[in-house]
Amino acid sequence: MSSGDFCPRCGDPVPEREEPLPGEPRERDAVLCDDCYFADFDLVDAPDRIEVRVCSQCGAVHEGNRWVDVGARDYTDVAVEQVTEALGVHLKAEDVRWGVEPEQVDENTIRMHCTFSGIVRDTYREEQVTVPVFISRQTCDRCGRIAGGYYASIVQIRADERTPTAEEEQRAVEIAEAYVAEREATGDRNAFVSEVTETGDGTDIKLSTNQIGGGVAKRIVRELGGHVEEYPTLVTEDSDGNEVYRVTYAVRLPKFTPGDVIDPDDDDGPVLVRSVRGNLKGVRLATGDPYEASFEEGETPDARRLGTVGDASETTVVAVEDEYAIQVLDPETYESKTIARPSYVDGDADTVPVIKSRAGLHVLPADAVDTDDADAS
Known part of the structure; x- marks a missing residue:
């Protein structure tokens, strides 16, 4: 703009301003004087x-x-x-x-x-x-779904030839809640537990998505043992015509649980079950040797349940006869009996926890028994 130009609005002279570079657009209000320019100027919109x-x-x-x-x-x-x-x-x-x-x-x-x-x-x-x-x-979409009882998958906690224990059911719910909390922490607003229902056969956990249901089921099996079976059900079609399924994940926990005393069909005596993750593992009550079921038997070997550590009683040690035998009082008849001495029995022990079953009288590892419960029994 050359000097001597006048404002087209008020007629006052406009100070000389720097011309735009070639190719740059000229500002429309550049021809106005400062008073007219600022009369319609808004610094902030x-x-x-x-x-x-x-x-x-x-x-x-x-x-x-x-x-x-x-x-x-x-x-x-x-x-x-x-x-x-x-x-x-x-x-x-x-x-x-x-x-x-x-x-x-x-x-x-x-x-x-x-x-x-x-x-x-x-x-x-x-x-x-x-x-x-x-x-x-x-109300956000997530809370609206929760309030409406929405769910896309069910994780059923069941057990083989038994009812899941209260501890197993509680732990399964804790695993589900922890899994959902992890997903929420990553920003997944579709992750929630819709409902937990106790039935006569076990616990049902309703979850927001099939992916979360599958993840929860796998994590429960990883910790508690067992296996998962999937049962999809067609419920509707989405706006694009894709089929929408609701999946039931049936978690089948093992027949035996840690703390069970079983008698495998191998003539080597009872076993205290320590773990059912993968192959069943435990300890022989007659010797203290480790036990592990074969790969083919997995978590449920051919065995009968004799009892649990909850059936144990604390009894008096009469004498330690040698490396392989110990004499204790029968907790029911109070007769002195000589039984197998497993390697985990301390030679200076005054009392030991024992379990009496159809297989006879056997000493349990002290760390496997709640001492207060054994005394009470």
Whole structure:
């Protein structure tokens, strides 16, 4: 622009300004004088109001087209963030500085007092705007599904030829909750336990997705032993015509559990079960030698259950005869009996836990028995 040009709006002379480089667009308002230019100038473009959608159940905030967990009870920071994103500063402003001061009006209303400053046409400009932010309490998709009892998979906790123990059922639920918590920690808002139901045969755990159901079932088997069988059921079709299945994961826990005393069909005497992960493992009660079922037998060898460590009784040691024999009192008849001395029996022991069954009287490892329970029995 050459010197001597006049403002087309008011007729005042316009100071000479630097011409744009070749190829650069000329600013439309460059022909205006400063007074006319700033008469219509807004340093900040601000919305009249902002609504922040918050889930009243879990506290998640709706951002864009999805719900996001923010882990906040005070939504002031969320309001500051959304107001900051909604404000626009004029492109011609340089050295821009700004600040936002929130004012909590009530539980659901926050006034955001925003101050902006910058240099425009070598002139310092400052502008203040107030944007009201309203907290809208709603229900997110996840909480709506939970409230409606939605589920996509069921993990059934059952056992082979028995009912799962209370400890097994409790542990299975804990495993499911821990698995879901891990998924939630990674930001998976589709992860939740919908319902836990106790039945006469075991516990049913309803979960939000088939993938989570499968993951929970595998983790339960990994810790408690057994195997999983899957039973899909067609329930509907989605908007694209794809079939949607609900899957039941039947977890079948092993016939025997740690703490059972069994008698394998091998004529080598009873075994205290220590583990049922993979192949059943334990210890021979007659010798103290380790026992492991063959690969073919796996977690359920051909054996009969004689009892559990809960059936143990504490009895008096009469004498340690030698390396392989010990004399104890029969806990029922109080007769002195000589029985096998396994390697885990201390030669100085005054008492030992024993179990009496159809296979005879056997000493249990002290670390396998709750001493208080044995005394009480």
